[in-house]
Amino acid sequence: MSTISKPRQQRYHRKHRHKRSYTFMVISGDSDGVTKRLHLNHSQTQWLAYSIFAFALFLGCYIIYSIMTISNLKAIQAEQKQEISDLQEENSSLAASYESASSNSEHIQAALSERLKNERQASEEAEKLAVPSGFPLTGTTPLPTQAVDDPNATNITKLTDKNKDTATGNPLVLFTAASGSNIIATGNGKIMTVTSDAKFGHIVSIDHGNGYISIYRNEGTPVVSEGDTVDRGDLLYVVGSQNKTLGYQIQKDEKYVNPEDVMDIKG
Template identity: 25%
Template sequence: MVRKGHKRKNNHVVIVTSDATDGRVRQFRVRPWILQTVILFQCIIIGALIGFFLYERDVWAGELQQTEEENETIAALEQEKAQLEEQIAGLNGEIAKLNEKVGILSETVTQKAQTETALSEQLEKQTMPTEFPLTGKASMEETAEENGNPICIFTASKGSMVVAAASGSVIVVNEDPEYGNNVWVDHGNGYTTIYRSTGEVKVRQGEKVTQGATLFVIADDDGKLGYQVTRDSVYISPTEVMAISG
């Protein structure tokens, strides 16, 4: 005869008591899987809370570090800005000094240009045969040679000097069949003056002379000077360029 036994189910008993005098003991039977589920759910909640707080701590630490780095970057940028402003101020000072120097140089260049212009005008004036070719008083007759070339004939007293009508270079010193000697002066601007006289020659060929330099000394009373001018190798009347006063 076989006895069938009854398999007893494992149930957990929860006992609830009270501190009251008339408190009664209560018992609750809970299935194991329900209790395990509750415990698991509590563990999950506790783990989530712990993870949340740990994550928040890391987040706050990261944000704090990032803020510190940003502050350091801002401080570095402010320092660079201050350095750049200082450099800009220095450069502006140098620019002001350079502008002052440029102004001085510009004024100097302007003055130099004006001086060079004045000197150029003076040199041009000195190379134009405008001056009278004799010192002292003299009579003058304007005529022409047999070949038609115009000539001015001056009669001067003894001791008078024949002078260069303009600055230039002596290119010819020759004997002259009619006047004794002749001196040719090239003025470097297309003009050449020719002096023909019986006086004593005071210059040599190749010598540079300035306006008013002595070319002859009249040694006789009523000494003669034949004076001619060419422009671009063409004879012109000396009175076209000679300044006559008195």
């Protein structure tokens, strides 16, 4: 009985070892019954298996990534919706505040306009009252007599048709006060001087602050002092039986003017 040595047996088995192969069949369901076969050897089968595994792994990772991305996007979308809701609520609150502020602003503007209007009217009224256009006596008195005062003369010159073109001196009007009347300021201002007067006894002058100075000459005792602030109608002299004559003059920008050109005769 012959025996085969071990090395020869190994060579024999390697020579007769069957190579593994795989056959894939695709059978068509059509009536022609076409069958397609794909033969793959062992290496090709392993490569295909690894490829399918790698694709499945990639697909699984992609699905997980997509799910996480979608979840994050949903969370971001929900957060954005909440922010939009908060912003809309804040915008509504701001709109209400703006409407309230606008309403308040309109009221303030209206009040400011009214105040400015009142201040302007008050300023215009003050300017008007500062012009010595009032009547220098209370009550009803006869119309004044035109005269001139020459500082170098000892008497006042009353104007007549005969001397009105030749008489010289500063314009002056003479009033005769009625019983119970008093001498008053013809406009708002400040007492500039209270002095004696050789022709009338006393002089009270008022600076009206606008270029006008009104001058009141009378024998009575003045009831005001230098520096006093007076308004139109304030008392300057109390008229009695001995001081019914008033000499009234007006200066405008340091020049004497006819008082009747400034006075409101209706007083």
